[in-house]
Amino acid sequence: MKTIIHTDKAPTPIGPYNQAVLVDNTLYTSGQIALNPATMELVLGTIEIETTQVMENMKAVLEAANMTFADVVKSSIFISDMNDFAKINIIYGSYFDEKTAPARETVQVAKLPRNVNVEISMIAIK
Numbered sequence: 001m002k003t004i005i006h007t008d009k010a011p012t013p014i015g016p017y018n019q020a021v022l023v024d025n026t027l028y029t030s031g032q033i034a035l036n037p038a039t040m041e042l043v044l045g046t047i048e049i050e051t052t053q054v055m056e057n058m059k060a061v062l063e064a065a066n067m068t069f070a071d072v073v074k075s076s077i078f079i080s081d082m083n084d085f086a087k088i089n090i091i092y093g094s095y096f097d098e099k100t101a102p103a104r105e106t107v108q109v110a111k112l113p114r115n116v117n118v119e120i121s122m123i124a125i126k
Helices: 047-064 082-093
Strands: 002-005 020-023 026-029 072-079 103-108 118-125
Touching: 026 047, 047 082, 047 118, 072 082, 082 103, 082 118
Parallel strands: 072 103
Antiparallel strands: 002 020, 020 026, 026 118, 072 118
């Protein structure tokens, strides 16, 4: 059974997609960028600030599905500049227990929505 997950604590989708879809006990999230959910304005400045907003948005989506970062089994990180990898990794890593962290890939892409520097999506299982 497919259940659409939505929370006002994460940005409203800016296209024909949902924040996340729950199928049985598996949650598939859409990519999150650094949008402030209250204002729908980008939160930029440093890559650390941007990544923190992305992770807080993802946390809100997970919580809306009664899940946490401990339930995440796979992450995909898309970045505009691989030189930011170490800084992004520090912020991203602070949300997980390293011993049980999910599988992950990080790829540099030519361009991301709204010209942001990082976008993250996840799969979680309860």
